[in-house]
Amino acid sequence: MKGILIGAGVVGERILQQAANSTSVEIVAMYDANTERLQEMSARYNVQTTSSLEELLEIEAEFAYIGTPPISHMFLTEGCAKRGLHVICEKPLAHNEEEGKRMVEIAKEYGVKTAMHFPMIYGEEFLYVEKAIQQQELGDVIQVELSTYFPQWPRPWQENNWIRTREQGGFIREIFPHYLQMTERLFGEGSLQSHQTNYPQNPELCEQSVCALAQLPGNIPFVLQGAHGVAEQEQIIYLIHGTKKTMTIRNWAELWVSTPNQPEQRLTLQKSNISFLDEVSLYFQGKGSNYVSFEEGASVQHIIDSLLK
Structure with a gap:
Protein backbone atom coordinates (compact mmCIF):
# COMPACT_ATOMS: atom_id res chain seq x y z
CA MET A 1 0.00 0.00 0.00
CA PRO A 119 1.10 3.19 18.81
CA MET A 120 0.77 2.01 22.41
CA ILE A 121 -2.37 -0.03 21.76
CA TYR A 122 -0.40 -2.19 19.32
CA GLY A 123 2.30 -2.89 21.89
CA GLU A 124 2.68 -6.10 23.84
CA GLU A 125 2.32 -4.27 27.16
CA PHE A 126 -1.12 -2.87 26.38
CA LEU A 127 -2.35 -6.12 24.86
CA TYR A 128 -1.23 -8.03 27.97
CA VAL A 129 -2.98 -5.58 30.30
CA GLU A 130 -6.12 -5.57 28.16
CA LYS A 131 -6.35 -9.37 28.26
CA ALA A 132 -5.69 -9.43 32.01
CA ILE A 133 -8.55 -6.99 32.63
CA GLN A 134 -10.90 -8.95 30.36
CA GLN A 135 -10.08 -12.14 32.25
CA GLN A 136 -10.50 -10.32 35.61
CA GLU A 137 -6.96 -11.13 36.71
CA LEU A 138 -6.75 -7.79 38.51
CA GLY A 139 -9.93 -8.38 40.47
CA ASP A 140 -11.96 -5.22 40.93
CA VAL A 141 -10.23 -2.15 39.56
CA ILE A 142 -10.04 0.40 42.37
CA GLN A 143 -8.18 3.30 40.73
CA VAL A 144 -6.21 4.29 37.66
CA GLU A 145 -3.32 6.77 37.78
CA LEU A 146 -1.09 8.64 35.33
CA SER A 147 2.00 10.52 36.51
CA THR A 148 4.34 12.32 34.10
CA TYR A 149 7.41 14.30 35.22
CA PHE A 150 10.08 15.95 33.10
CA PRO A 151 13.25 17.75 34.21
CA GLN A 152 12.88 19.96 31.12
CA TRP A 153 10.34 20.65 28.40
CA PRO A 154 10.73 20.22 25.51
CA ARG A 155 12.86 17.16 26.06
CA PRO A 156 16.44 17.35 24.72
CA TRP A 157 15.72 15.33 21.57
CA GLN A 158 12.72 17.42 20.52
CA GLU A 159 13.74 19.88 17.82
CA ASN A 160 10.65 22.05 17.29
CA ASN A 161 10.04 25.19 19.31
CA TRP A 162 6.24 24.92 18.93
CA ILE A 163 6.29 22.06 21.45
CA ARG A 164 7.07 24.59 24.20
CA THR A 165 4.25 26.99 23.26
CA ARG A 166 0.89 27.45 24.94
CA GLU A 167 -0.79 27.57 21.55
CA GLN A 168 0.16 24.06 20.42
CA GLY A 169 2.62 22.40 22.77
CA GLY A 170 3.03 21.11 26.31
CA PHE A 171 3.03 17.66 27.83
CA ILE A 172 -0.76 17.60 28.18
CA ARG A 173 -1.03 17.65 24.38
CA GLU A 174 2.07 15.58 23.69
CA ILE A 175 2.02 12.84 26.35
CA PHE A 176 -1.44 12.63 27.91
CA PRO A 177 -3.31 11.65 24.69
CA HIS A 178 -1.54 8.27 24.51
CA TYR A 179 -2.71 7.31 27.98
CA LEU A 180 -6.16 8.89 27.74
CA GLN A 181 -6.83 6.90 24.58
CA MET A 182 -5.47 3.72 26.15
CA THR A 183 -7.64 4.25 29.22
CA GLU A 184 -10.71 4.78 27.05
CA ARG A 185 -9.99 1.50 25.24
CA LEU A 186 -9.66 -0.37 28.53
CA PHE A 187 -12.54 1.16 30.51
CA GLY A 188 -14.69 3.32 28.25
CA GLU A 189 -15.10 7.06 27.96
CA GLY A 190 -14.51 9.01 31.16
CA SER A 191 -15.44 12.49 32.34
CA LEU A 192 -13.26 15.14 33.94
CA GLN A 193 -14.44 16.01 37.45
CA SER A 194 -11.91 18.61 38.58
CA HIS A 195 -8.46 19.89 37.75
CA GLN A 196 -5.84 22.54 38.40
CA THR A 197 -3.49 23.49 35.58
CA ASN A 198 -0.71 25.97 36.33
CA TYR A 199 1.01 28.16 33.76
CA PRO A 200 4.21 30.23 33.88
CA GLN A 201 4.01 34.03 33.80
CA ASN A 202 5.16 34.11 30.17
CA PRO A 203 1.89 33.84 28.19
CA GLU A 204 3.70 32.22 25.27
CA LEU A 205 4.80 29.15 27.23
CA CYS A 206 2.91 25.90 27.85
CA GLU A 207 1.61 24.58 31.13
CA GLN A 208 3.99 24.01 34.06
CA SER A 209 1.96 21.45 35.99
CA VAL A 210 -1.43 19.79 36.25
CA CYS A 211 -3.38 17.75 38.78
CA ALA A 212 -6.75 16.32 37.78
CA LEU A 213 -9.43 13.82 38.73
CA ALA A 214 -11.59 12.07 36.15
CA GLN A 215 -14.26 9.41 36.57
CA LEU A 216 -14.33 6.27 34.44
CA PRO A 217 -17.34 3.97 33.91
CA GLY A 218 -18.08 1.95 37.03
CA ASN A 219 -17.19 4.97 39.22
CA ILE A 220 -13.47 4.21 38.88
CA PRO A 221 -11.39 7.30 39.73
CA PHE A 222 -8.65 8.28 37.29
CA VAL A 223 -5.95 10.51 38.78
CA LEU A 224 -3.75 12.48 36.38
CA GLN A 225 -0.77 14.59 37.36
CA GLY A 226 2.31 15.98 35.70
CA ALA A 227 4.92 18.73 35.71
CA HIS A 228 8.11 19.83 34.03
CA GLY A 229 11.12 21.65 35.38
CA VAL A 230 11.28 19.21 38.30
CA ALA A 231 14.50 17.98 39.92
CA GLU A 232 14.31 14.31 38.97
CA GLN A 233 14.72 11.95 36.06
CA GLU A 234 12.02 11.85 33.41
CA GLN A 235 9.35 9.35 34.33
CA ILE A 236 5.97 8.37 32.94
CA ILE A 237 4.02 5.96 35.11
CA TYR A 238 0.60 4.48 34.33
CA LEU A 239 -0.96 2.33 37.05
CA ILE A 240 -4.10 0.23 37.26
CA HIS A 241 -4.79 -0.72 40.88
CA GLY A 242 -6.82 -3.90 41.35
CA THR A 243 -7.84 -5.91 44.38
CA LYS A 244 -5.81 -8.93 43.17
CA LYS A 245 -3.09 -7.33 41.06
CA THR A 246 -1.74 -3.90 40.21
CA MET A 247 -0.26 -3.43 36.74
CA THR A 248 2.12 -0.62 35.88
CA ILE A 249 3.45 0.57 32.53
CA ARG A 250 6.60 2.61 33.14
CA ASN A 251 8.24 4.85 30.57
CA TRP A 252 6.15 3.58 27.67
CA ALA A 253 7.27 -0.05 27.51
CA GLU A 254 8.10 -1.52 30.93
CA LEU A 255 5.32 -3.71 32.32
CA TRP A 256 5.39 -4.42 36.05
CA VAL A 257 2.97 -6.52 38.13
CA SER A 258 2.32 -6.40 41.87
CA THR A 259 0.37 -8.76 44.10
CA PRO A 260 -0.50 -8.20 47.79
CA ASN A 261 2.58 -8.08 50.05
CA GLN A 262 4.92 -9.31 47.30
CA PRO A 263 7.75 -7.47 45.50
CA GLU A 264 6.86 -5.88 42.17
CA GLN A 265 8.07 -7.93 39.20
CA ARG A 266 8.85 -6.83 35.66
CA LEU A 267 7.42 -8.98 32.88
CA THR A 268 9.38 -9.69 29.71
CA LEU A 269 7.07 -10.07 26.74
CA GLN A 270 7.69 -11.41 23.26
CA LYS A 271 7.76 -8.61 20.71
CA SER A 272 5.27 -8.59 17.85
CA ASN A 273 6.48 -8.58 14.26
CA ILE A 274 3.63 -6.37 13.00
CA SER A 275 3.95 -2.59 13.23
CA PHE A 276 1.43 0.18 13.75
CA LEU A 277 1.71 1.08 10.08
CA ASP A 278 1.08 -2.51 9.00
CA GLU A 279 -2.01 -2.75 11.23
CA VAL A 280 -3.51 0.48 9.92
CA SER A 281 -2.82 -0.43 6.29
CA LEU A 282 -4.74 -3.68 6.81
CA TYR A 283 -7.70 -1.64 8.06
CA PHE A 284 -7.50 0.72 5.10
CA GLN A 285 -7.62 -2.32 2.79
CA GLY A 286 -10.63 -3.78 4.61
CA LYS A 287 -8.58 -6.65 6.07
CA GLY A 288 -8.25 -5.59 9.71
CA SER A 289 -9.98 -3.75 12.53
CA ASN A 290 -7.24 -2.76 14.97
CA TYR A 291 -7.06 1.01 14.64
CA VAL A 292 -7.94 4.25 16.45
CA SER A 293 -10.47 6.37 14.56
CA PHE A 294 -10.77 10.14 14.41
CA GLU A 295 -13.90 9.72 16.53
CA GLU A 296 -11.78 8.29 19.36
CA GLY A 297 -9.26 11.06 18.80
CA ALA A 298 -12.02 13.66 19.15
CA SER A 299 -13.12 12.12 22.45
CA VAL A 300 -9.56 12.42 23.77
CA GLN A 301 -9.37 15.97 22.40
CA HIS A 302 -12.34 16.95 24.57
CA ILE A 303 -10.46 15.93 27.74
CA ILE A 304 -7.26 17.64 26.55
CA ASP A 305 -9.07 20.91 25.91
CA SER A 306 -10.73 20.73 29.31
CA LEU A 307 -7.41 20.15 31.09
CA LEU A 308 -5.84 23.13 29.33
CA LYS A 309 -8.48 25.56 30.61
Whole structure:
Protein backbone atom coordinates (compact mmCIF):
# COMPACT_ATOMS: atom_id res chain seq x y z
CA MET A 1 0.00 0.00 0.00
CA LYS A 2 1.43 3.36 -1.03
CA GLY A 3 1.44 6.40 1.20
CA ILE A 4 2.73 9.96 1.33
CA LEU A 5 4.28 11.62 4.37
CA ILE A 6 3.58 15.21 5.43
CA GLY A 7 6.16 16.21 8.03
CA ALA A 8 9.60 14.64 8.31
CA GLY A 9 10.26 15.33 11.99
CA VAL A 10 11.08 12.84 14.74
CA VAL A 11 7.76 10.99 14.53
CA GLY A 12 7.74 11.21 10.75
CA GLU A 13 11.05 9.40 10.76
CA ARG A 14 9.54 6.62 12.86
CA ILE A 15 6.93 6.15 10.13
CA LEU A 16 9.70 6.03 7.54
CA GLN A 17 11.49 3.38 9.61
CA GLN A 18 8.36 1.26 9.87
CA ALA A 19 7.73 1.54 6.14
CA ALA A 20 11.34 0.60 5.39
CA ASN A 21 10.87 -2.59 7.43
CA SER A 22 7.46 -3.42 5.96
CA THR A 23 6.70 -5.69 3.03
CA SER A 24 3.20 -4.25 2.58
CA VAL A 25 3.59 -0.46 3.01
CA GLU A 26 5.71 2.00 1.06
CA ILE A 27 6.15 5.73 1.59
CA VAL A 28 6.49 6.94 -1.99
CA ALA A 29 7.00 10.67 -1.39
CA MET A 30 7.21 13.25 1.39
CA TYR A 31 7.22 16.98 2.05
CA ASP A 32 8.42 19.17 4.90
CA ALA A 33 8.89 22.93 5.00
CA ASN A 34 12.27 22.31 6.64
CA THR A 35 14.19 21.53 3.46
CA GLU A 36 17.40 20.58 5.26
CA ARG A 37 15.60 17.98 7.36
CA LEU A 38 13.62 16.82 4.31
CA GLN A 39 16.76 16.15 2.29
CA GLU A 40 18.39 14.39 5.23
CA MET A 41 15.44 12.00 5.56
CA SER A 42 15.28 11.51 1.79
CA ALA A 43 18.91 10.46 1.65
CA ARG A 44 18.58 8.19 4.68
CA TYR A 45 15.43 6.36 3.55
CA ASN A 46 15.63 6.78 -0.24
CA VAL A 47 12.21 8.44 -0.48
CA GLN A 48 11.24 10.97 -3.14
CA THR A 49 10.62 14.57 -1.99
CA THR A 50 8.47 17.35 -3.39
CA SER A 51 8.99 21.09 -3.27
CA SER A 52 5.46 21.87 -2.10
CA LEU A 53 2.46 20.34 -0.38
CA GLU A 54 0.41 20.78 -3.56
CA GLU A 55 2.96 18.75 -5.51
CA LEU A 56 2.94 16.04 -2.86
CA LEU A 57 -0.84 15.69 -3.02
CA GLU A 58 -0.61 15.03 -6.75
CA ILE A 59 1.52 11.91 -6.17
CA GLU A 60 -0.34 8.64 -6.74
CA ALA A 61 -0.95 7.08 -3.31
CA GLU A 62 -3.65 5.52 -1.16
CA PHE A 63 -3.08 7.19 2.20
CA ALA A 64 -1.39 10.16 3.80
CA TYR A 65 0.33 10.42 7.16
CA ILE A 66 0.07 13.87 8.79
CA GLY A 67 3.01 14.43 11.14
CA THR A 68 2.85 18.20 11.56
CA PRO A 69 1.94 20.54 14.47
CA PRO A 70 -1.72 20.33 15.64
CA ILE A 71 -2.76 23.69 14.22
CA SER A 72 -2.35 22.31 10.67
CA HIS A 73 -4.19 18.99 11.08
CA MET A 74 -7.68 20.06 10.00
CA PHE A 75 -6.46 21.91 6.90
CA LEU A 76 -4.25 19.01 5.84
CA THR A 77 -6.95 16.41 6.49
CA GLU A 78 -9.32 18.25 4.18
CA GLY A 79 -6.65 18.55 1.48
CA CYS A 80 -5.92 14.83 1.63
CA ALA A 81 -9.55 13.73 1.85
CA LYS A 82 -10.50 15.81 -1.19
CA ARG A 83 -8.04 13.69 -3.18
CA GLY A 84 -9.51 10.45 -1.86
CA LEU A 85 -6.61 9.63 0.45
CA HIS A 86 -7.17 7.76 3.69
CA VAL A 87 -5.64 9.74 6.54
CA ILE A 88 -3.39 8.83 9.47
CA CYS A 89 -2.97 11.75 11.86
CA GLU A 90 -0.45 12.39 14.61
CA LYS A 91 -1.86 13.13 18.07
CA PRO A 92 -3.50 15.18 19.35
CA LEU A 93 -6.16 15.00 16.67
CA ALA A 94 -6.48 18.75 16.23
CA HIS A 95 -5.71 22.20 17.56
CA ASN A 96 -8.94 22.11 19.56
CA GLU A 97 -12.14 20.11 20.03
CA GLU A 98 -14.09 22.08 17.43
CA GLU A 99 -11.52 21.38 14.72
CA GLY A 100 -11.36 17.74 15.79
CA LYS A 101 -15.10 17.35 15.27
CA ARG A 102 -14.78 19.01 11.89
CA MET A 103 -12.08 16.50 10.91
CA VAL A 104 -14.48 13.66 11.69
CA GLU A 105 -17.09 15.33 9.44
CA ILE A 106 -14.57 15.88 6.62
CA ALA A 107 -13.67 12.18 6.52
CA LYS A 108 -17.35 11.24 6.31
CA GLU A 109 -18.04 13.83 3.60
CA TYR A 110 -15.31 12.46 1.33
CA GLY A 111 -15.75 8.80 2.25
CA VAL A 112 -12.18 8.18 3.43
CA LYS A 113 -10.98 6.07 6.34
CA THR A 114 -9.06 7.59 9.22
CA ALA A 115 -6.67 6.47 11.93
CA MET A 116 -4.76 8.11 14.76
CA HIS A 117 -1.10 7.49 15.53
CA PHE A 118 -1.54 5.94 18.98
CA PRO A 119 1.10 3.19 18.81
CA MET A 120 0.77 2.01 22.41
CA ILE A 121 -2.37 -0.03 21.76
CA TYR A 122 -0.40 -2.19 19.32
CA GLY A 123 2.30 -2.89 21.89
CA GLU A 124 2.68 -6.10 23.84
CA GLU A 125 2.32 -4.27 27.16
CA PHE A 126 -1.12 -2.87 26.38
CA LEU A 127 -2.35 -6.12 24.86
CA TYR A 128 -1.23 -8.03 27.97
CA VAL A 129 -2.98 -5.58 30.30
CA GLU A 130 -6.12 -5.57 28.16
CA LYS A 131 -6.35 -9.37 28.26
CA ALA A 132 -5.69 -9.43 32.01
CA ILE A 133 -8.55 -6.99 32.63
CA GLN A 134 -10.90 -8.95 30.36
CA GLN A 135 -10.08 -12.14 32.25
CA GLN A 136 -10.50 -10.32 35.61
CA GLU A 137 -6.96 -11.13 36.71
CA LEU A 138 -6.75 -7.79 38.51
CA GLY A 139 -9.93 -8.38 40.47
CA ASP A 140 -11.96 -5.22 40.93
CA VAL A 141 -10.23 -2.15 39.56
CA ILE A 142 -10.04 0.40 42.37
CA GLN A 143 -8.18 3.30 40.73
CA VAL A 144 -6.21 4.29 37.66
CA GLU A 145 -3.32 6.77 37.78
CA LEU A 146 -1.09 8.64 35.33
CA SER A 147 2.00 10.52 36.51
CA THR A 148 4.34 12.32 34.10
CA TYR A 149 7.41 14.30 35.22
CA PHE A 150 10.08 15.95 33.10
CA PRO A 151 13.25 17.75 34.21
CA GLN A 152 12.88 19.96 31.12
CA TRP A 153 10.34 20.65 28.40
CA PRO A 154 10.73 20.22 25.51
CA ARG A 155 12.86 17.16 26.06
CA PRO A 156 16.44 17.35 24.72
CA TRP A 157 15.72 15.33 21.57
CA GLN A 158 12.72 17.42 20.52
CA GLU A 159 13.74 19.88 17.82
CA ASN A 160 10.65 22.05 17.29
CA ASN A 161 10.04 25.19 19.31
CA TRP A 162 6.24 24.92 18.93
CA ILE A 163 6.29 22.06 21.45
CA ARG A 164 7.07 24.59 24.20
CA THR A 165 4.25 26.99 23.26
CA ARG A 166 0.89 27.45 24.94
CA GLU A 167 -0.79 27.57 21.55
CA GLN A 168 0.16 24.06 20.42
CA GLY A 169 2.62 22.40 22.77
CA GLY A 170 3.03 21.11 26.31
CA PHE A 171 3.03 17.66 27.83
CA ILE A 172 -0.76 17.60 28.18
CA ARG A 173 -1.03 17.65 24.38
CA GLU A 174 2.07 15.58 23.69
CA ILE A 175 2.02 12.84 26.35
CA PHE A 176 -1.44 12.63 27.91
CA PRO A 177 -3.31 11.65 24.69
CA HIS A 178 -1.54 8.27 24.51
CA TYR A 179 -2.71 7.31 27.98
CA LEU A 180 -6.16 8.89 27.74
CA GLN A 181 -6.83 6.90 24.58
CA MET A 182 -5.47 3.72 26.15
CA THR A 183 -7.64 4.25 29.22
CA GLU A 184 -10.71 4.78 27.05
CA ARG A 185 -9.99 1.50 25.24
CA LEU A 186 -9.66 -0.37 28.53
CA PHE A 187 -12.54 1.16 30.51
CA GLY A 188 -14.69 3.32 28.25
CA GLU A 189 -15.10 7.06 27.96
CA GLY A 190 -14.51 9.01 31.16
CA SER A 191 -15.44 12.49 32.34
CA LEU A 192 -13.26 15.14 33.94
CA GLN A 193 -14.44 16.01 37.45
CA SER A 194 -11.91 18.61 38.58
CA HIS A 195 -8.46 19.89 37.75
CA GLN A 196 -5.84 22.54 38.40
CA THR A 197 -3.49 23.49 35.58
CA ASN A 198 -0.71 25.97 36.33
CA TYR A 199 1.01 28.16 33.76
CA PRO A 200 4.21 30.23 33.88
CA GLN A 201 4.01 34.03 33.80
CA ASN A 202 5.16 34.11 30.17
CA PRO A 203 1.89 33.84 28.19
CA GLU A 204 3.70 32.22 25.27
CA LEU A 205 4.80 29.15 27.23
CA CYS A 206 2.91 25.90 27.85
CA GLU A 207 1.61 24.58 31.13
CA GLN A 208 3.99 24.01 34.06
CA SER A 209 1.96 21.45 35.99
CA VAL A 210 -1.43 19.79 36.25
CA CYS A 211 -3.38 17.75 38.78
CA ALA A 212 -6.75 16.32 37.78
CA LEU A 213 -9.43 13.82 38.73
CA ALA A 214 -11.59 12.07 36.15
CA GLN A 215 -14.26 9.41 36.57
CA LEU A 216 -14.33 6.27 34.44
CA PRO A 217 -17.34 3.97 33.91
CA GLY A 218 -18.08 1.95 37.03
CA ASN A 219 -17.19 4.97 39.22
CA ILE A 220 -13.47 4.21 38.88
CA PRO A 221 -11.39 7.30 39.73
CA PHE A 222 -8.65 8.28 37.29
CA VAL A 223 -5.95 10.51 38.78
CA LEU A 224 -3.75 12.48 36.38
CA GLN A 225 -0.77 14.59 37.36
CA GLY A 226 2.31 15.98 35.70
CA ALA A 227 4.92 18.73 35.71
CA HIS A 228 8.11 19.83 34.03
CA GLY A 229 11.12 21.65 35.38
CA VAL A 230 11.28 19.21 38.30
CA ALA A 231 14.50 17.98 39.92
CA GLU A 232 14.31 14.31 38.97
CA GLN A 233 14.72 11.95 36.06
CA GLU A 234 12.02 11.85 33.41
CA GLN A 235 9.35 9.35 34.33
CA ILE A 236 5.97 8.37 32.94
CA ILE A 237 4.02 5.96 35.11
CA TYR A 238 0.60 4.48 34.33
CA LEU A 239 -0.96 2.33 37.05
CA ILE A 240 -4.10 0.23 37.26
CA HIS A 241 -4.79 -0.72 40.88
CA GLY A 242 -6.82 -3.90 41.35
CA THR A 243 -7.84 -5.91 44.38
CA LYS A 244 -5.81 -8.93 43.17
CA LYS A 245 -3.09 -7.33 41.06
CA THR A 246 -1.74 -3.90 40.21
CA MET A 247 -0.26 -3.43 36.74
CA THR A 248 2.12 -0.62 35.88
CA ILE A 249 3.45 0.57 32.53
CA ARG A 250 6.60 2.61 33.14
CA ASN A 251 8.24 4.85 30.57
CA TRP A 252 6.15 3.58 27.67
CA ALA A 253 7.27 -0.05 27.51
CA GLU A 254 8.10 -1.52 30.93
CA LEU A 255 5.32 -3.71 32.32
CA TRP A 256 5.39 -4.42 36.05
CA VAL A 257 2.97 -6.52 38.13
CA SER A 258 2.32 -6.40 41.87
CA THR A 259 0.37 -8.76 44.10
CA PRO A 260 -0.50 -8.20 47.79
CA ASN A 261 2.58 -8.08 50.05
CA GLN A 262 4.92 -9.31 47.30
CA PRO A 263 7.75 -7.47 45.50
CA GLU A 264 6.86 -5.88 42.17
CA GLN A 265 8.07 -7.93 39.20
CA ARG A 266 8.85 -6.83 35.66
CA LEU A 267 7.42 -8.98 32.88
CA THR A 268 9.38 -9.69 29.71
CA LEU A 269 7.07 -10.07 26.74
CA GLN A 270 7.69 -11.41 23.26
CA LYS A 271 7.76 -8.61 20.71
CA SER A 272 5.27 -8.59 17.85
CA ASN A 273 6.48 -8.58 14.26
CA ILE A 274 3.63 -6.37 13.00
CA SER A 275 3.95 -2.59 13.23
CA PHE A 276 1.43 0.18 13.75
CA LEU A 277 1.71 1.08 10.08
CA ASP A 278 1.08 -2.51 9.00
CA GLU A 279 -2.01 -2.75 11.23
CA VAL A 280 -3.51 0.48 9.92
CA SER A 281 -2.82 -0.43 6.29
CA LEU A 282 -4.74 -3.68 6.81
CA TYR A 283 -7.70 -1.64 8.06
CA PHE A 284 -7.50 0.72 5.10
CA GLN A 285 -7.62 -2.32 2.79
CA GLY A 286 -10.63 -3.78 4.61
CA LYS A 287 -8.58 -6.65 6.07
CA GLY A 288 -8.25 -5.59 9.71
CA SER A 289 -9.98 -3.75 12.53
CA ASN A 290 -7.24 -2.76 14.97
CA TYR A 291 -7.06 1.01 14.64
CA VAL A 292 -7.94 4.25 16.45
CA SER A 293 -10.47 6.37 14.56
CA PHE A 294 -10.77 10.14 14.41
CA GLU A 295 -13.90 9.72 16.53
CA GLU A 296 -11.78 8.29 19.36
CA GLY A 297 -9.26 11.06 18.80
CA ALA A 298 -12.02 13.66 19.15
CA SER A 299 -13.12 12.12 22.45
CA VAL A 300 -9.56 12.42 23.77
CA GLN A 301 -9.37 15.97 22.40
CA HIS A 302 -12.34 16.95 24.57
CA ILE A 303 -10.46 15.93 27.74
CA ILE A 304 -7.26 17.64 26.55
CA ASP A 305 -9.07 20.91 25.91
CA SER A 306 -10.73 20.73 29.31
CA LEU A 307 -7.41 20.15 31.09
CA LEU A 308 -5.84 23.13 29.33
CA LYS A 309 -8.48 25.56 30.61
